[in-house]
Amino acid sequence: xxxxxxxPEQSDDELRAQAIAALREVGLPNKKTExxxxxxxxxxxxxxxxxxxxxxxxxxxxxxRFVGGHPVLPTTAHPGLTLSRVAQPTGFEVxxxxxxxxTALFSDALVVQAKGVAERPLFVDHEAGAETAAYARLRVxxxxxxxxxxxxxxxxxxxxxxxxxxxxxxxxxxxxxxxTHEDEGAxxxxxxxxxxxxxxYVSHALSFFGAPTRLDLRVRLEGEGxxxxxxxxxxxxxxTHSDHHVRVDHVAPRTTSHxxxxxxxxxxxxxxxxxxxxxxxxxxxxxxxxxxxxxxLSEQATVxxxxxxxxxxxEVVASHGATVGALDADALFYxxxxxxxxxxxxxxxxYAFLQELVDAIAHPALRTAMRDALLxxxxxxxxxxxxxxxxxxFVEDHASEEEGA
Amino acid sequence: xxxxxxxxxxxxxxxILKGLxxxxxxxxxxxxxxxxxxxxxxLSYVLAGRDGYEVTDGSITFLGRDLLAMDVSERAAxxxxxxxxxxxxxxxxxxxxxxxxxxxxxxxxxxxxxxxxAELMKLAREKGKLVELPADLMKRAVNDGFSGGEKKRNExxxxxxFEPTLAxxxxxxxxxxxxxxxxxxxxxxxxxxxxxxMLVITHYQRLLxxxxxxxxxxxxxxxxxxxxxxxxALRLEDEGYEKIRANVGAAS
Ligand SMILES: Nc1ncnc2c1ncn2[C@@H]1O[C@H](COP(=O)(O)OP(=O)(O)OP(=O)(O)O)[C@@H](O)[C@H]1O
Ligand SMILES: [Mg+2]
Numbered sequence: 001x002x003x004x005x006x007x008p009e010q011s012d013d014e015l016r017a018q019a020i021a022a023l024r025e026v027g028l029p030n031k032k033t034e035x036x037x038x039x040x041x042x043x044x045x046x047x048x049x050x051x052x053x054x055x056x057x058x059x060x061x062x063x064x065r066f067v068g069g070h071p072v073l074p075t076t077a078h079p080g081l082t083l084s085r086v087a088q089p090t091g092f093e094v095x096x097x098x099x100x101x102x103t104a105l106f107s108d109a110l111v112v113q114a115k116g117v118a119e120r121p122l123f124v125d126h127e128a129g130a131e132t133a134a135y136a137r138l139r140v141x142x143x144x145x146x147x148x149x150x151x152x153x154x155x156x157x158x159x160x161x162x163x164x165x166x167x168x169x170x171x172x173x174x175x176x177x178x179x180t181h182e183d184e185g186a187x188x189x190x191x192x193x194x195x196x197x198x199x200x201y202v203s204h205a206l207s208f209f210g211a212p213t214r215l216d217l218r219v220r221l222e223g224e225g226x227x228x229x230x231x232x233x234x235x236x237x238x239x240t241h242s243d244h245h246v247r248v249d250h251v252a253p254r255t256t257s258h259x260x261x262x263x264x265x266x267x268x269x270x271x272x273x274x275x276x277x278x279x280x281x282x283x284x285x286x287x288x289x290x291x292x293x294x295x296x297l298s299e300q301a302t303v304x305x306x307x308x309x310x311x312x313x314x315e316v317v318a319s320h321g322a323t324v325g326a327l328d329a330d331a332l333f334y335x336x337x338x339x340x341x342x343x344x345x346x347x348x349x350x351y352a353f354l355q356e357l358v359d360a361i362a363h364p365a366l367r368t369a370m371r372d373a374l375l376x377x378x379x380x381x382x383x384x385x386x387x388x389x390x391x392x393x394f395v396e397d398h399a400s401e402e403e404g405a
Numbered sequence: 406x407x408x409x410x411x412x413x414x415x416x417x418x419x420x421i422l423k424g425l426x427x428x429x430x431x432x433x434x435x436x437x438x439x440x441x442x443x444x445x446x447x448l449s450y451v452l453a454g455r456d457g458y459e460v461t462d463g464s465i466t467f468l469g470r471d472l473l474a475m476d477v478s479e480r481a482a483x484x485x486x487x488x489x490x491x492x493x494x495x496x497x498x499x500x501x502x503x504x505x506x507x508x509x510x511x512x513x514x515x516x517x518x519x520x521x522x523a524e525l526m527k528l529a530r531e532k533g534k535l536v537e538l539p540a541d542l543m544k545r546a547v548n549d550g551f552s553g554g555e556k557k558r559n560e561x562x563x564x565x566x567f568e569p570t571l572a573x574x575x576x577x578x579x580x581x582x583x584x585x586x587x588x589x590x591x592x593x594x595x596x597x598x599x600x601x602x603m604l605v606i607t608h609y610q611r612l613l614x615x616x617x618x619x620x621x622x623x624x625x626x627x628x629x630x631x632x633x634x635x636x637x638a639l640r641l642e643d644e645g646y647e648k649i650r651a652n653v654g655a656a657s
Contacts, residue, residue: 334493337453338503338563339481339511348506352497387502
């Protein structure tokens with residue numbers, strides 16, 4: 001039995017038919033598939049997990065829920081946004097591998113259209129089932145000059161969550177996309193972004209657990225001056241596995257991409273990062289950066305990291321690099337010698353390692369939420385939280401000193 | 406208060422301390438001098454409990470407890486403070502937050518109430534004045550981008566905040582200009598008390614002009630080879646270690 005056995009014989013829809021044909025021909029990734037070398041999906045692929053049936057789930061007032069991959073719209077309207085459910089994937093991407101499987105099998109997609117600047121973030125919660133596969137499909141279209149903050153949270157312990165998010169950004173549009181993978185089951189997700197002139201896409205993806213977690217994030221910078229900033233954090237422990245595959249295509253001139261990945265890997269866990277930027281012919285004056293930093297907290301922890309660049313033009317500003325290391329023994333001893341327990345010292349230093357990417361989240365409430373999500377996974381994380389939450393300042397002192405001077 | 410008996414320590418299989426014996430009573434200040442590589446910093450690390458320093462023989466008793474059986478942070482809570490020869494930078498962790506976390510961890514371990522932010526700031530203001538540590542240095546990440554002298558001042562600031570029972574200061578004077586030396590020495594002197602003992606490691610007599618020791622010991626090749634009062638430091642300044650080395654060589 002295989003997951004492919006759950007595909008329908010055929011489909012009237014052209015896009016779905018294409019996806020089915022492609023999957024029949026190529027199959028799902030196995031360990032010989034280059035892009036899946038370090039991430040085994042055998043356990044998932046070899047089960048004929050049925051798509052989750054729709055169930056009557058009460059809507060949330062403000063949050064979009066995907067239950068078993070089926071969208072449940074909120075009862076409150078979001079000013080500036082139009083949310084709609086569609087059954088026909090007209091105009092959608094077919095995708096490859098798990099994305100194609102999603103195209104063939106999702107039931108209803110959620111389409112978000114944004115006009116103007118959305119006042120509030122849009123929250124999307126995914127809850128998948130233990131015995132079934134969830135195929136959530138989300139398409140987010142920002143018209144010219146529109147702005148939106150999208151927060152996606154994947155939770156639960158699913159047999160398989162296979163989601164696809166398509167993002168289309170019009171001229172000068174800006175999307176900030178936060179994603180937390182807190183699902184303790186198998187999670188494969190594709191995010192595919194297309195950007196017009198001077199649009200900005202800012203992504204903060206955070207992965208915990210993962211049996212495995214796989215994120216395929218692809219960005220096409222199609223309009224001149226488009227920019228993307230792609231931050232990823234993986235915090236994996238036990239036997240879990242996180243894999244972030246990120247690819248940016250610089251199609252248009254003067255486009256910019258920044259990729260930063262930080263992984264904290266403990267026990268026997270594994271983190272994979274593959275970051276590619278392709279600067280295509282004709283895309284002059286581009287800037288592309290990929291940086292991966294990895295912290296190994298145990299001898300059995302594994303990291304595979306590969307930031308790379310392919311450049312087909314002359315003038316490009318580019319940098320890439322990867323580091324893998326343990327916690328600084330001198331710093332650890334210094335903290336402990338001042339009375340901080342070993343566990344808390346490790347947590348302080350681990351959080352300090354990640355902090356730059358947390359601080360990069362511009363929205364204060366979301367930054368705090370992201371930090372708390374991270375700290376809840378670190379032993380002794382309360383210490384860092386208590387330190388950060390209380391400002392230590394010499395308020396009066398300052399004033400009097402300045403007067404005196 | 407502190408009793409070190411026949412201490413033998415190896416680092417990476419290499420013997421560094423070779424039968425060191427030293428007794429400190431409450432209220433005393435002891436200075437340790439000695440050539441580079443003699444094992445002075447090694448002694449300070451063993452007192453603080455750093456990994457990788459293997460005690461192969463001997464004992465250390467602190468306030469009646471077996472110090473060597475205690476964990477690093479436990480020793481700090483019990484009142485041992487090590488002022489580092491090379492203080493470590495911790496990017497991303499603010500100095501004041503760090504001091505508060507450390508102080509409260511120590512207090513908690515001793516069963517004392519934790520300090521509130523307001524109480525901490527009051528204390529920090531008072532102790533900061535003592536070593537003339539500017540407010541912006543207190544707020545910056547721990548030792549990150551601090552000059553050599555600023556780092557040493559920060560060590561003494563922390564010592565003042567923690568009020569340890571035993572302070573081990575490893576070359577607190579190195580890297581200090583003349584004014585800073587006076588400030589740091591004044592900070593140390595302010596903490597001298599009948600309940601507290603200090604072990605001051607230094608290469609230079611000039612620190613001992615400011616922090617006048619009750620005893621001076623000379624550490625050569627992992628052993629205390631001579632002890633005396635403050636005049637010993639003056640003599641060393643004059644004669645160097647050659648003569649002592651020669652005497653030790655002749656005796657053994
Ligand atoms: N981790 C280590 N591995 C190997 N040898 C070491 C290690 N740490 C210290 N040593 C050696 O131990 C000896 C004593 O070093 P220590 O730092 O204690 O000397 P010191 O008396 O403090 O010298 P200085 O006056 O230069 O600060 C030196 O020979 C040093 O090279
Ligand atoms: Mg030394």
